Amino acid sequence: xxxxxxxxxxxxxxxxxxxxxxxxxxxxxxxxxxxxxxxxxxxxxxxxxxxxxxxxxxxxxxxxxxxxxxxxxxxxxxxxxxxxxxxxxxxxxxxxxxxxxxxxxxxxxxxxxxxxxxxxxxxxxxxxxxxxxxxxxxxxxxxxxxxxxxxxxxxxxxxxxxxxxxxxxxxxxxxxxxxxxxxxxxxxxxxxxxxxxxxxxxxxxxxxxxxxxxxxxxxxxxxxxxxxxxxxxxxxxxxxxxxxxxxxxxxxxxxxxxxxxxxxxxxxxxxxxxxxxxxxxxxxxxxxxxxxxxxxxxxxxxxxxxxxxxxxxxxxxxxxxxxxxxxxxxxxxxxxxxxxxxxxxxxxxxxxxxxxxxxxxxxxxxxxxxxxxxxxxxxxxxxxxxxxxxxxxxxxxxxxxxxxxxxxxxxxxxxxxxxxxxxxxxxxxxxxxxxxxxxxxxxxxxxxxxxxxxxxxxxxxxxxxxxxxxxxxxxxxxxxxxxxxxxxxxxxxxxxxxxxxxxxxxxxxxxxxxxxxxxxxxxxxxxxxxxxxxxxxxxxxxxxxxxxxxxxxxxxxxxxxxxxxxxxxxxxxxxxxxxxxxxxxxxxxxxxxxxxxx
Amino acid sequence: xxxxxxxxxxxxxxxxxxxxxxxxxxxxxxxxxxxxxxxxxxxxxxxxxxxxxxxxxxxxxxxxxxxxxxxxxxxxxxxxxxxxxxxxxxxxxxxxxxxxxxxxxxxxxxxxxxxxxxxxxxxxxxxxxxxxxxxxxxxxxxxxxxxxxxxxxxxxxxxxxxxxxxxxxxxxxxxxxxxxxxxxxxxxxxxxxxxxxxxxxxxxxxxxxxxxxxxxxxxxxxxxxxxxxxxxxxxxxxxxxxxxxxxxxxxxxxxxxxxxxxxxxxxxxxxxxxxxxxxxxxxxxxxxxxxxxxxxxxxxxxxxxxxxxxxxxxxxxxxxxxxxxxxxxxxxxxxxxxxxxxxxxxxxxxxxxx
Numbered sequence: 048x049x050x051x052x053x054x055x056x057x058x059x060x061x062x063x064x065x066x067x068x069x070x071x072x073x074x075x076x077x078x079x080x081x082x083x084x085x086x087x088x089x090x091x092x093x094x095x096x097x098x099x100x101x102x103x104x105x106x107x108x109x110x111x112x113x114x115x116x117x118x119x120x121x122x123x124x125x126x127x128x129x130x131x132x133x134x135x136x137x138x139x140x141x142x143x144x145x146x147x148x149x150x151x152x153x154x155x156x157x158x159x160x161x162x163x164x165x166x167x168x169x170x171x172x173x174x175x176x177x178x179x180x181x182x183x184x185x186x187x188x189x190x191x192x193x194x195x196x197x198x199x200x201x202x203x204x205x206x207x208x209x210x211x212x213x214x215x216x217x218x219x220x221x222x223x224x225x226x227x228x229x230x231x232x233x234x235x236x237x238x239x240x241x242x243x244x245x246x247x248x249x250x251x252x253x254x255x256x257x258x259x260x261x262x263x264x265x266x267x268x269x270x271x272x273x274x275x276x277x278x279x280x281x282x283x284x285x286x287x288x289x290x291x292x293x294x295x296x297x298x299x300x301x302x303x304x305x306x307x308x309x310x311x312x313x314x315x316x317x318x319x320x321x322x323x324x325x326x327x328x329x330x331x332x333x334x335x336x337x338x339x340x341x342x343x344x345x346x347x348x349x350x351x352x353x354x355x356x357x358x359x360x361x362x363x364x365x366x367x368x369x370x371x372x373x374x375x376x377x378x379x380x381x382x383x384x385x386x387x388x389x390x391x392x393x394x395x396x397x398x399x400x401x402x403x404x405x406x407x408x409x410x411x412x413x414x415x416x417x418x419x420x421x422x423x424x425x426x427x428x429x430x431x432x433x434x435x436x437x438x439x440x441x442x443x444x445x446x447x448x449x450x451x452x453x454x455x456x457x458x459x460x461x462x463x464x465x466x467x468x469x470x471x472x473x474x475x476x477x478x479x480x481x482x483x484x485x486x487x488x489x490x491x492x493x494x495x496x497x498x499x500x501x502x503x504x505x506x507x508x509x510x511x512x513x514x515x516x517x518x519x520x521x522x523x524x525x526x527x528x529x530x531x532x533x534x535x536x537x538x539x540x541x542x543x544x545x546x547x548x549x550x551x552x553x554x555x556x557x558x559x560x561x562x563x564x565x566x567x568x569x570x571x572x573x574x575x576x577x578x579x580x581x582x583x584x585x586x587x588x589x590x591x592x593x594x595x596x597x598x599x600x601x602x603x604x605x606x607x608x609x610x611x612x613x614x615x616x617x618x619x620x621x622x623x624x625x626x627x628x629x630x631x632x633x634x635x636x637x638x639x640x641x642x643x644x645x
Numbered sequence: 646x647x648x649x650x651x652x653x654x655x656x657x658x659x660x661x662x663x664x665x666x667x668x669x670x671x672x673x674x675x676x677x678x679x680x681x682x683x684x685x686x687x688x689x690x691x692x693x694x695x696x697x698x699x700x701x702x703x704x705x706x707x708x709x710x711x712x713x714x715x716x717x718x719x720x721x722x723x724x725x726x727x728x729x730x731x732x733x734x735x736x737x738x739x740x741x742x743x744x745x746x747x748x749x750x751x752x753x754x755x756x757x758x759x760x761x762x763x764x765x766x767x768x769x770x771x772x773x774x775x776x777x778x779x780x781x782x783x784x785x786x787x788x789x790x791x792x793x794x795x796x797x798x799x800x801x802x803x804x805x806x807x808x809x810x811x812x813x814x815x816x817x818x819x820x821x822x823x824x825x826x827x828x829x830x831x832x833x834x835x836x837x838x839x840x841x842x843x844x845x846x847x848x849x850x851x852x853x854x855x856x857x858x859x860x861x862x863x864x865x866x867x868x869x870x871x872x873x874x875x876x877x878x879x880x881x882x883x884x885x886x887x888x889x890x891x892x893x894x895x896x897x898x899x900x901x902x903x904x905x906x907x908x909x910x911x912x913x914x915x916x917x918x919x920x921x922x923x924x925x926x927x928x929x930x931x932x933x934x935x936x937x938x939x940x941x942x943x944x945x946x947x948x949x950x951x952x953x954x955x956x957x958x959x960x961x962x963x964x965x966x967x968x969x970x971x972x973x974x975x976x977x978x979x980x981x982x983x984x985x986x987x988x989x990x991x992x993x994x995x996x997x998x999x
Contacts, residue, residue, distance in 0.1 A: 168777065175773075175785025246788075251958070253793040253823075254998060258958055265914040266921075290886040291752060292856055430751070479760035484824055484852035488751045533766050542856060542884060545789065545823045549763040552789035552823075557767035623777045636823075637789035643770045643777065 069118045069307045069314020095131040096312035097319060099215060099234070103138035105145050109159070111181075111203070111213060112152035118307045118314050121242045125212035126153060126203070132312040133236045133336065134201070134215025141196040141222040147189040149181055156180040159189065160204040161217065162374060162582070163358055163602035166191040168622025171584055173204045176623050176641055180205060196221035197358030198332040198376045200236070207245035210338035210631055214238060218332065219358070227354050229330035229380060233321040237344075237392055237401050239306040239337040248305060249544075249632055256541040259304045262296040262396070262421045264288075287429070293487065295423035296396075297541055297576055298502065300632055301339045303399030308340065310392065310401040318412065319403035323383060329405065330354075331390075334376045338631035341372045341395035341578060341605075343504060343511075346388050346405070347416055351379040353512055357601045362518040369512035370395065370501055372580030374603035374629035377512075387411040395503060395578075397421045422503050424576055424608065431609035433492035470595035471570050471613035476534055478549035481574065485550040487540040489574045493611035495593040501578060501607050514590060514612075517599035523589050524600060525617040529568030533559065537573045537581070537606060537628070537638065545636050546575075546628065552637025559626070561586075561618035561644045571604070572611040579633060580605045583642070585624040588614040603629055618644045752855055794820035795998060799910075802994025804834075804967075807985070811836035813992075824852040828860065842868045846878055846894075857883035864896055871936045874898055880906075888912070903931030912953075922951045922963070933974065938982060940974020953996065961996040 094114040109128050116125045116132060128134035139145050151157045158180050160172035170191045174180030181187040196219040203213035216234040241248060251258045264285065272281035288295050313319035323329055335342055345351070345368035352365045355378035369377055381388075386407045393400040397418050404412055426433075477489050500511035539546040548556065561567055569588070571581055581588075582603040590598045591613055606612050627639040773781045798816035815832040828850045833843035848862035859881050866874040880894025889911050896904040906928050913921040927946040930939050951965030967990040971979045976986040 173785070175779060175783055179779065179783045249788060250793050250795070254795045254797070255958065261917040263914055263917065265916055267915060289888065292884050292886060292888055476761040477756070478763040479756035480763045482754055482756040482760075484854055484857075487855050490751070534761070535766075540855060543823050543852065547789075549761070551763050553785075553787050554790040556772070557764045558770045558772060559766045560768040560770050621777070623779075632788075635788040637787065639787060641772055643768075643775075645770075645776050 068316040069309075070120060070316060093130075094125055094127050094212070094312075096317075098311055098321075099131055099133050099136045099236075100129075101136045101138050101218075105139075105143050107137060107145065107147040108150070109134070109147060110150045110152055111157045111159075111208075116212070116240075118240050118309070119242055123242050125240075126157075126208045127212045128215060131215075132212040133238065134213065136216040136218060136234055137201065139193045139217065139219045141193055141219055144190065144192045148186050149189065150186040151181040151183050154183055156182055156205050157203055157208060157213070158205045159201055159213075160584075161189075161199070161201050163199045163376075164191075164217070165194050165585070165587075165620070168585060168620065168624060171622075171624065173584065173625045176625050193219055195219060195358060196225075197355055197360070198234075198334065198378050199358050200334045200336055200376065202336060204625070207338075207631065207635070209336075210239075210241065210245040212240075214336040216332065216334055216336075226360065227330060227378065227380070228328070230327040231323055232330035232332060234311070234332045234334065235319075235321075235390060235403065236311055236334040236336050237340070237342050238309045238312070239301075239340045239394075240309055241301070241305050241307070243305060245338070245631070248301065249635065252300060252544040252632065256300075256544045257294055257297065259300065259302045260294065260296060260396075261302065261304055262298075262398070263294060264296065264423075287426075291429075291488065292542065293429070293576060294541070296421055297424070298421070299340065299394065299396035299398075299577075300544075300630070302396050303394065306340065306394075306399065308337075308342075308392070308394060308399050308401035310390065310403040313403065315400060315402040315415075320409060320411075321403065321405050322409065323405055323407060325383070325386075325407060328380055328382050331379050331381060332376065333371065333379065335371045335373050335580075337373045339373070341370060341580075342392040342401065343368060343370045343395060343419075344377075344390070344392045345369075345509065346381060346390050347413070348385060349381045349383060349388055351381060353377055353379050353516075356517050356519075356599055357603060359600045360520045361599060362520055364512065364516045364518075365510075366512045366516070367509035368504065368507075370504060370605075372578060372603070372605045372629060373631070374580045374582045375601075375605065381405070383407075385413065387413040389413040389415050391416055393418050395501075397503065419503060419507065424502055427494060428502055428576055428608040429488070429490075431490045431493040431611075432495075470591065470593045471568055471611075472532060472534075473593075473611075475572065475611075477574075478536060478551070480550040481536060481538060483550060484543065485540055485545055485547055485552065486538040486574060487542060488576070489536075490572070490609045490611075493572055493609055494607075495611050497590075497592065497598070497612065499607065499610075501605075514598065514605075515592070517590070517601075519589075519597070519599045523597045523615070524587060525566055525589075525615070527566040527617075528595070529615055530565050532568045532570060534570040534572065535559070535640075537571060537575055537579050539575045539577070539633070539638070541576075546633040546638035547636075548638060548640050553639040553641075554637065556637075556640055558623070558641040558643045561616065561642060563618055563621055563644055565618050567616050567618060568613055569616055570611060570613045571606050573606045573608055576608040577630075577633075578605050578607045579638065580629040581627070582629045583616065583624070583626045585620040585622070585642075585644075586616050586618060588616060590614045620644055789823070792821050794818070797996075797998035799996055800992075800994055801997070802963075802965075802992045804990050804992050806988045806990045809836070811841065813994075819850065821850075826850045828862075839869060840867070842866075848878060850882070853881075854883075856885075857881055860894065866937075868937065874902070874934075874937070876902070876904065885909075901932060902934065905929040918955045920953055920955075922949075922953055922965075924949045924951065930975075935978070938975065938978040938984075940976075940978060942974065943972045944975045945969065945971045949992070951992065951994075959998055963992075963994055963996065965992045965994075966990065967992055 094116045111128050113124050114127045114130045116123055125132055149159050158172045158174045168177050170189050171177040199217040201215055201217055202209040216236055269281055311319045350365050352363050354363050357376055383405055388405045390403045475491055481489055498513045498515035500513050504511045535548050538550045580603050587600045588604050589600050621644050624642040626642050627634040773784045796818040800815040802813050804811050804813050812835040817828055817830045819826040819828045821827055828848040830846040834841045844866050846864040848860040850858045850860050852858050862878050864876040864878045876896035876898040878894050878896050882892040885891050889909050892908040894906050908926045910924045925948045928944040930941055930944050933941050947969045949965055949967035951963045953961050953963040955961045970987045979986050
């Protein structure tokens, strides 16, 4: 229980540890204190945090309003659904028609987007594209037929509300028996919280792109390197970064300096706990509902059997760890051996982690691993295939490398003989708008292999899931090959803090048109040094290998630095849709396009 | 003329930087190897920076390369900084005859004629118009259409020289979009409770390339006991390779007065919070201005070294030392007025922003 004496106003020496670890109590208790209310900061009621209530059936009433939270010792106001962070878990059944009445109790426009759900575009919940948004005091009724099953989530698509608490899980039970058998299941929704106004956070990044990066190379590092590897090597190691004015530790825009990492709305110190009985097989529905954070998730001592990605069942693959970005979901099966296991989800930039426990009794804990050291981005992350150290390789024969990496992962039992068309074109075509102030680099020799877990996870001694491990059961939804290709580049300028497609921010862009009914190949070519979780609304993104073999049906695909990936889309959903990076600030500063299916 | 001054001015600044700063014992070890590379291997270039004429940029100029790389030996540690534009590269020796350059130009440059059209996939569709579209009144407004602003005081300091002491300030405020901003720059000195000298600029800052902006506007000078001076200002600012923050502005005033101001700053991180900040500033004037004690040519220069500690990114106290010198005719004026031509100053101050 926190006392008023620990309010930062009275006790400015708030410990760093508490900020990163968060308050154990999650804040509701403090927010209920009459003294805290007297500060005038708290107007809403306390927020329910921890495991969310489950609402099921076909009729739902959701109310978006303000409520008080305290994750760090600083009382703050969150925007929440039914006073809960995360929002209530909605449990639907495939084939049902659901009706959700969403009432806006905020002073600003709000919305709910059903992430990964196939529905009419008017129900998709993107203000300015699908509908007008829900005005203050207004109730909007969403109604659509549920045509899929699995783990999904929902969140506001208005302003910065997805950073301030408007997100929750969706579980859709299959119309028939669920082929994934488990004795028990938990939603594990990861998110991130900032005590600052997210718009203010963005304003600070506009002042200085690396405002929140406290892992920058220092002169001390330089001398240490020089004595370890020699002066010349130490200089060489920094040369290209310095010349290009790029930071090798630019792993995340926001760090634990401003974020508190949450698991089911609970801080690491709060230790969200899921109980089980010994011998049980548990299904964990992992949802990354963060605004800004890629998480690397593992449960030390347990293997994770990944059975579903983005709501779609995949051939089970057993790993020690997986990385996922905002928007992505993974369902994993685990069988605990001990009485307590830590669910450890470190942020990709290694400044903090979310943490919870699977335990046989409340209050049990398992050791929490140390955060892995920060790794510098590699030359491959900057230059793609050329940076991979493959001396003597010419630009023309990149394919040799790709195929080598793909061996043994292709066609296993997927029965998609029709999909043997050649892969995506490898000719890099930068847009003419990629030569100006909006971008800070272009990659001419992208890497196309999908078996790289990414920076910080390479050769860490653990088996880490990669995109190449994912094989959707049943093959692609559409046997047709691509009728045409759309190549778009993911671009940005960290120094100016602006993000875009093809160097063009949303406000200056034109929509991308899909012909209704066509099967189109999308190539996303990442001309930045960050990983972007790319989310196309309304239609599935069917990820393929560089040589055109189907891998997995996703709604959100992470594209690594200097990587070029491709996926096929069946344009079966008329209307206007959003397509964007799911890092909220990237989306908001312009890495966003409208798609018109007509 | 302005452009010539800019590019040659940078070179002068760099050599001054070397002389004044690199000999300082505290930084030699850190800066010298890095900076030496930064200077010797780059063809001068500032991407699309309009102020830098291709033909007159000396090979060892400001180090504003654009990251063109020589891939022939696949040694990424040795980037070959070739010229700024493919069309004008023929005369430049870029140390590799074997490979087609321009293949791996990761920054800057200009779009080839066959570059992809970013609107090619729209089929004529527009946002908020046409089939399925919401009316413009319901348009989605994202932060890329917002304006942001910031106030930054780089120096708010107490200065102590041998026989004098005063307060000095230098800062800027900006407001606008990512690519176009209104900027106020202010710099001045206060002594004995009185504003001794103030230089204020009102500028339009326009982003022209990845790291560079142009600036266009007015400057107003005020000094105790001297007539006010007004100038038109045109310059550029941005980030040179190796993270040098560079500011270069040319001024034109009534009666044929011209001036050039160059400034560069660099942060050497000792820890994530503690850093050294060398800083140089030089000024040139095209014409004598006796009332202001200014002689034509190189007027004055300052080289400083500050030790800064970031309490937060927004609040940074510091201490430092600065060497200031007046040159040629300006020095003569100073001498005649009984002022020192060269002095060492100790500064204590605060950088802050919000």
